[in-house]
Amino acid sequence: MDLNKFNQLAKNRALENKKFLQRLKMKDPRKVDSAFHVTHEAVFEEVNCLTCANCCKTTSPIFYANDIARLAKSLRMKPGDFIEKYLRIDDDNDYVLVSSPCPFLDAENYCSVYNDRPKACREYPHTNRKKMVQIMELTYKNTLVCPAVLEMVERMKKLATSL
Numbered sequence: 001m002d003l004n005k006f007n008q009l010a011k012n013r014a015l016e017n018k019k020f021l022q023r024l025k026m027k028d029p030r031k032v033d034s035a036f037h038v039t040h041e042a043v044f045e046e047v048n049c050l051t052c053a054n055c056c057k058t059t060s061p062i063f064y065a066n067d068i069a070r071l072a073k074s075l076r077m078k079p080g081d082f083i084e085k086y087l088r089i090d091d092d093n094d095y096v097l098v099s100s101p102c103p104f105l106d107a108e109n110y111c112s113v114y115n116d117r118p119k120a121c122r123e124y125p126h127t128n129r130k131k132m133v134q135i136m137e138l139t140y141k142n143t144l145v146c147p148a149v150l151e152m153v154e155r156m157k158k159l160a161t162s163l
Contacts, residue, residue: 001052006147017143017153020160021136027163029133035159039152040127047148053101053109055145060097061120063087068095074116125149 024032063071072082086103087095097103104113111117125146126135142149 001054001147003052003054006054006150007144010144010150013150013154014144017150018140020153020157021140024156024160024163025133025136027133029131031163032132033130035156035163036132036152037128039155039159043148043151043155047151049148050109052147053105054147055124056105056109056111057101059145060100060102061118061124063095063097063118063120067118067120070116071113071118074113127152 061067068079068082068087072079075082077085083095086098088098090096102111104111104117106112111121123129125142125148126138127142127149129135132139139149139153143153144150
């Protein structure tokens with residue numbers, strides 16, 4: 001995965017993709033969900049996240065209380081110590097990682113806490129959710145982070161007339 005090439009492509013298509021995703025908000029939510037879910041499955045048949053891990057290298061998930069408790073327990077830490085060592089509060093008052101890349105990402109792009117990872121990591125890139133029309137802004141942001149999401153949006157553009 002050439003992340004420099006991906007970043008340039010994502011930037012070049014950013015405005016077009018933002019407008020496209022905004023237009024999808026006006027479409028039948030069931031059709032949008034169906035198209036996204038089919039496209040999600042097809043893209044992830046071809047994409048191996050371990051070749052990229054750009055999400056883990058550049059962004060932080062939100063950590064909820066149960067994520068913190070689960071991870072602290074698995075690392076044999078107190079939740080307060082986990083927060084002190086790994087987290088900060090962002091502008092939205094959410095717990096996020098202090099730094100990137102994620103401290104749990106190893107050299108081969110594997111997650112050392114995979115079984116206990118936060119909910120946001122489990123659900124990323126959020127393209128197989130119900131009510132996709134409600135998260136088009138997040139989907140747009142993810143086109144700038146995840147090559148698979150960018151590919152999904154490119155394929156969705158070709159399906160747009162059937163939505």
